[in-house]
Amino acid sequence: MDGFELEPPGSGVFPIPGRQACTRMDVVQTRTAGNSPFNPKATEFGKIVTEFLNRDPMEQPMRDSFLLQLREQLVQVFNTDQFHLIPLRGGASSRRYVLIELTHAGYFPNNQVVLMWVPPEERELIDQYMHIGFYLQRHGIPIPRIYEINRQQGWAFLEYVEVPTLDIYLHQAPEQLEAVVCRALEFLMEMQKRCRPEPANPAFQRFFDREKYLFEFQFHVRQKLLHEFFKISLTEREADAFTRLSETISESLHCTKPFFVHRDFQSSNLFYCPDVTLGFKVIDFQDARAGLPLYDVVSLLWDSYLPIPKTLREKLLSRYRDFFQAHFFSISEADWQQQVDYLVIQRKLHDAGAFARNYLRWQNTRYLQYIAPALAMAAEVMASYPQFAPIQVLFSQLSQAERINPC
Template sequence: MSELPAGLVEFLESAGWGGAAIDPIPGDASFRRYFRVRHGARQAMLMHAPPPHEDPAPFLLVAQWLTNNGMRAPEIYAQNPREGWVLTEDFGNDRMRDWLDDNPDAEVSAYAGAIDALVALHRLDPGPFSPYDLAAYQREAALLTEWYCPAVGLSVDEEGYRAAWDEVLSPMLARQQPGVTVLRDYHAENIMLLGDPREGAPQGLIDFQDALVGHAAYDLVSLLQDARRDVAPELERAMLDRYIAACAPGPEFEADYARLGAQRNAKIVGIFTRLYKRDGKPRYLELIPRVWALMERDLAHPALAPVARWFDANIPDELRASGGGTIA
């Protein structure tokens, strides 16, 4: 028990789970830690999101909003936000990514279910969350020049980079009004399968605490241009068509999908570099070539021409051809 965070046992006791068995779960790229707790026939998930690095209040807000609006977020059993503790429903072990490794024939059904969940989410009025505005897009895109470029020894035109993104993203902003709830990290590792998707079983949502109000294409990009799992272009196309048939989002939707694809993938290259350089987590480096290839594909869309020209002028061909090159 010595490796458990201080206050864990006391919180479980106050929640009526005293004496529960506690099993740590491998962590993600944040300061959050997770534990599976078992007490007799009951089972739950315990999240520790300790201040000052983490704040569970946004998770609790989004979870309640999702549940109130018919989406499948985990039920909250107990909470102590000041100390960073949240006890929730346990969705089990079947993350969509891992489950598909064992059931590849169910890929279309699983992704169709994930698309249908987004359709349901986007038919709701947006939640009471902050806007995904141009300043937020720019902060994220800048992670590439702040972290990746120095890591590969490049001195680049940062003002030109920002100006190129302004030119690319500004035409899109009016199309994300009034907007939809954007979960922001909606992909196969953050979707829990609560049964076989071939039989129409529901899918549970996790890791949504950073939700904003923004463009409907963003979570589609997150799902279909997945940093951690290959999604065949044919499947991406079929799922985009499924969403478009359900929501009829307008003629500029696919251009905006490319805009947000390039923006998100540039952000992820920066984040994965930061996880290595600042946080000592080298395992994320092996994911960068996949993300880079997706970004290059997005940059080929005419809507990305200003950003593509910046890449042509600032990122050497040999780095681009090697999926971002070697990060020292």
């Protein structure tokens, strides 16, 4: 689950030199959780939900129908109707999160529990979440406790963590940025030390290899971001440069060594828990796979939700390189810098494509504000590589739009 929602961008004109301008507009409906029969308690948490967490890509009638059906099913499970359901806003995925407030404790250790619902076509995620979650627990990595799994219903009952995610905490306490991000990097390094290969675990049965990277370039970036979202058909020169970019980076980052990669190690997926072992609880790990350890470092230091100053990035990268060479393998300065650069380009272009896909699937405007910054980070790094120039120019132009909104 993610943090605070900034105001969605408004309407605007999006000019691309040499192309027809695209007028883009979004419609935002403000909904109030307090008007829903599923949130009768005016708790402080309920107020936070109303203000920050209650904009959901589902339309209101669809969401209420979902909650009504869920409530009927849970009454049979709990053998009581003495509970409240509060919809939580999750991340850029099809999963739904609901806070269950039980009037009387008993079924679970606490009277507040989070239900993660996975749609039928993605039910294998339940198995992956469970197996990788237990793997992390076995290796001493703190996660929200998994209370119960119901694969048939697509339910995972999880511990409700009453502390903010890292992005929310640092938006409230920006003076703590350096200290807390340093601690997050230390958490990541400890996780990489502890998470040794287990061949039977799903995370070590799939890889960040050439085919995976090529798929993400083609599907998320070219198809979803450029073709379907921006309605752009690449020129022959741009298409050649895009092919060169995707093939060069995919080949360079190809990895089949069993290094554990969280896959989405960013501020919105870390609960900041200073009083627990290692200082954080990590979530959204069901897509973990084997790959380059630097991938998670780039995800943390080039975060779409939490800007990290360049000087702090360089300081933490230097610290991580010392750790990397001591625990993984030696790498030259030139190869290290290229690997960092290629991972930034790949990761941020993928992020932009994922944000665009989220809108295309769910008409969810929440993530549109992050497309331009993600493209800007990728284009800035890409500028150091002349062979990518034609497509770099396009991404740079796209990133400079004041507003990015759906047509």
